[in-house]
Amino acid sequence: SQTIHQWPATLVQPVGSPLSLECTVEGTSNPNLYWYRQAAGRGLQLLFYSVGIGQISSEVPQNLSASRPQDRQFILSSKKLLLSDSGFYLCAWSIGTSGGVGTQYFGPGTRLLVL
Amino acid sequence: AQSVTQLDSQVPVFEEAPVELRCNYSSSVSVYLFWYVQYPNQGLQLLLKYLSGSTLVESINGFEAEFNKSQTSFHLRKPSVHISDTAEYFCAVRGGGATNKLIFGTGTLLAVQP
Numbered sequence: 001s002q003t004i005h006q007w008p009a010t011l012v013q014p015v016g017s018p019l020s021l022e023c024t025v026e027g028t029s030n031p032n033l034y035w036y037r038q039a040a041g042r043g044l045q046l047l048f049y050s051v052g053i054g055q056i057s058s059e060v061p062q063n064l065s066a067s068r069p070q071d072r073q074f075i076l077s078s079k080k081l082l083l084s085d086s087g088f089y090l091c092a093w094s095i096g097t098s099g100g101v102g103t104q105y106f107g108p109g110t111r112l113l114v115l
Numbered sequence: 116a117q118s119v120t121q122l123d124s125q126v127p128v129f130e131e132a133p134v135e136l137r138c139n140y141s142s143s144v145s146v147y148l149f150w151y152v153q154y155p156n157q158g159l160q161l162l163l164k165y166l167s168g169s170t171l172v173e174s175i176n177g178f179e180a181e182f183n184k185s186q187t188s189f190h191l192r193k194p195s196v197h198i199s200d201t202a203e204y205f206c207a208v209r210g211g212g213a214t215n216k217l218i219f220g221t222g223t224l225l226a227v228q229p
Contacts, residue, residue, distance in 0.1 A: 006158075032215050043221040044159075044205065090158055094215040101147045101166050102209030102217055106158035 002027035006091050006107035013114055019064075019078040021110050023091030026072065031093040033074040034104065035066055038088040050074060051096060086114045117142045117210045121220035129228050130198055136191040136223045138180075138206030147209040148189040149217065150180055154202045162204070165189060176200075201227045 003026045013019060025031055035047040046059045048066035056066050063082050067075045074091060088111050092104040118141045128134045140148060147166050151159040163174040170182040180191045189206060203222045210216040 034216075044219045046216065049216060088156075092159075096215075101164075102215040103149065103161065103164060104215070104217055105161065106151075109156075109158045111156070 004107040010111045021076040023074040030096045032096045034092040036090040117218045119220040125224040127226045138189045140208045149207040151205045
């Protein structure tokens with residue numbers, strides 16, 4: 001069966017510090033991968049998605065970047081965090097076949113607080 | 116373009132009462148619809164999905180949703196809720212293209228009171 005991991009679970013960082021959040025998927029190959037953010041009391045915002053190694057699409061211009069160095073590894077980064085980067089970050093995967101039904105499976109999330 | 120509307124941001128209900136969480140969608144491609152549930156400080160879990168076939172789909176914990184093409188709706192219902200059903204519920208529709216992106220609604224907080 002497939003599993004998805006995210007770490008760290010929680011993170012408190014000062015403004016201006018760098019960020020690296022990691023997501024890995026097990027039990028599947030060539031998945032589509034997604035990064036979402038939830039601000040407090042708000043819905044999901046898709047930040048990035050990837051259909052393959054090194055292929056990253058950005059949905060919203062912002063202070064963050066994403067990379068996919070391996071097939072089942074997805075990393076969210078920032079060089080300098082802003083207060084507005086605080087939130088709950090969710091990674092998700094779906095089957096990576098063209099025209100698939102779109103079911104996404106989510107990780108447990110990382111809660112980031114920028115002070 | 117695809118879109119999802121969840122009109123109710125919060126639905127308070129007493130335990131053992133029935134509940135309906137509303138979802139309306141707009142889609143110009145084949146319609147695949149989803150309900151996800153998010154418990155506090157957790158990721159989203161797939162509750163149920165409509166892909167094709169029977170318009171009534173059920174989950175293992177008593178929720179059901181009915182796909183209504185004429186009303187472009189996919190409302191979620193449960194005949195008797197429990198305290199443990201308190202969570203945020205998100206409706207989603209598959210976007211077009213090969214990326215399997217989902218378009219999510221803004222979520223409905225189901226608050227079950229004793």
